[in-house]
Amino acid sequence: MLETVSEEPETETSNVPDIVVGRLPLYLRALSEMAMAGKLFTSSQELAAALGISSAQIRKDLSHFGEFGKQGTGYAVLELRDHLRQILQLDREWPVIVIGAGHIGSAVANYSGFAQRGFRVVAVFDNAPERIGTSIGAHRVKAMSELGAVIAQWRVQHAMLTVPAEFAQPVADQIIVAGIKAILNYAPTTLAVPPQVHVEYIDPVLHLQRMTYYL
Amino acid sequence: MLETVSEEPETETSNVPDIVVGRLPLYLRALSEMAMAGKLFTSSQELAAALGISSAQIRKDLSHFGEFGKQGTGYAVLELRDHLRQILQLDREWPVIVIGAGHIGSAVANYSGFAQRGFRVVAVFDNAPERIGTSIGAHRVKAMSELGAVIAQWRVQHAMLTVPAEFAQPVADQIIVAGIKAILNYAPTTLAVPPQVHVEYIDPVLHLQRMTYYL
DNA sequence: TAGATTGTTAATCGATTAACAATC
DNA sequence: TAGATTGTTAATCGATTAACAATC
Structure with missing residues (x-):
């Protein structure tokens, strides 16, 4: 039986390090708090300060999943929160x-x-x-x-x-x-x-x- | 006033990585379990299997604090448990x-x-x-x-x-x-x-x- | 435009592991 | 002695950070 060779065999595990995945819920928590406070935009620097980690790490972590920010502006709080929910499969109960x-x-x-x-x-x-x-x-x-x-x-x-x-x-x-x-x-x-x-x-x-x- | 120059100024922070200190209570927990079960000796390999980490890591971690084992024999359970309690300052309430x-x-x-x-x-x-x-x-x-x-x-x-x-x-x-x-x-x-x-x-x-x- | 901040690269830093001489 | 296991070294592996071109 002939099968198309897929570039990402479904048995292959994701290449995102566990330690990065482990931080996503922390980012989500901070963003949810900001959303509740009515904040519209944030930056990797602000998130970093709130969580006690480096802004470079936050940008690097997020870059595993896409480009969610804008230069000069930072991140839209609700948008990034929802992206993280999707990534973590938390867009359902x-x-x-x-x-x-x-x-x-x-x-x-x-x-x-x-x-x-x-x-x-x-x-x-x-x-x-x-x-x-x-x-x-x-x-x-x-x-x-x-x-x-x-x-x-x-x-x-x-x-x-x-x-x-x-x-x-x-x-x-x-x-x-x-x-x-x-x-x-x-x-x-x-x-x-x-x-x-x-x-x-x-x-x-x-x-x-x-x-x-x-x- | 003359003071002896100490080799380890009391302001210097310990050079043991936090991540190593963080694992010690895990080792202590496993050793306490073994002690309760009446086990007299164990090895880095046995501890590693119980905790799901590598034996090399356990030996390296312990080496920060002294030499607690014997070649060919391993570690005396009660002795290593008590050493860890001392290191963690858990020899009191x-x-x-x-x-x-x-x-x-x-x-x-x-x-x-x-x-x-x-x-x-x-x-x-x-x-x-x-x-x-x-x-x-x-x-x-x-x-x-x-x-x-x-x-x-x-x-x-x-x-x-x-x-x-x-x-x-x-x-x-x-x-x-x-x-x-x-x-x-x-x-x-x-x-x-x-x-x-x-x-x-x-x-x-x-x-x-x-x-x-x-x- | 000027200022701010991203995403990414390359360098640095640190942790883990493999391997083995020493030795019980 | 033979077998087992330590403590340690050096190599490998992976994570973090600094820096900056791109660009909003």
Whole structure:
């Protein structure tokens, strides 16, 4: 069977460095703030000052995705914000599930900041019988046995993991099998996952410990 | 007045890169886990596999602080753990305050993971009259006017900031004046602080947004 | 036009990795 | 001894920055 040779095989990974992608949400956050404040234009210098990084880095980062500015004028705030939303695929709402209905899970499920910035918590799960069926804000805690149905219903790809450290790996394995592709892990442990699954970590203690070195 | 010329003037900043210091708590976490599991020895290779980084990097990082291993044998788990605790100044307990008694502040104040790893929440503050005096776990929410007294009493240097984004900067200014030297900021905004103050950030939405790019 | 700021190039800077002698 | 693993060197890799022509 004959096939056209494409210049960018669809299996090739993007050539934008992860570290650059990692800064885009920071730019988006600053631009959203400016937009809310009614600001019409900004510059790489102004963004840099607000974020504590260099203006050259901002211009270089953006140049991976196109030309969004005008010489002498800078960037139109709303326009650049919307470009970043598109690049990050944040021009739509994404469903997220929370696994673990303890202290952290409850706080996370109730945090209004997710909805405001493109993510909607559609369900909270736990495997403790005494928690299943109880209310957490607007959510009723579901049993892990309902995981597959919920993921299928909402086409969920994101999960936040707020279970005790010793359960993080087995639970991660379980939700990956069920179709989750992006895990935000609040448990203080490193996860082993297949290459097509993305993991990010939140461990506040690590941050405190880092700063303590300098005191 | 004659003074001995010291080879390391006390004003000189350490020559260990921040990025290396940032990984030490990760190593400490892995070693503490191994210690709890009763493991006596480990190697840079084993640590690397557990953390998903290279063994060369672990050996290089540790070499900034001394020689902790033995050829052919690796590292004694308890010994290396204790060395890292010393290096990070985690061989003692540090008092921490929480500013903001909302959802996140409450979850943070109740999170047992801090005490287990060297940090004790000694007080929770808020400036809303209806919150002052209410209970959050074992804590009674204090007014911001008591900030100075509490910081002096416990010699607090660490604060976790869990106030709404628009108040983060003014509250940060306030606690810095009161003597805080390390801020863990949960508000989704960048803080401007004097150079002797350290800031680390936690914004779960940024992590979700980063992963969304790759979906 | 004069001033400001972009996008990009090339240089610099710093971090990671491979490799291996030393040695337990 | 043979096998394993360290600490360190040098090479590689990648990220950041300075500088500036282009141009709004």
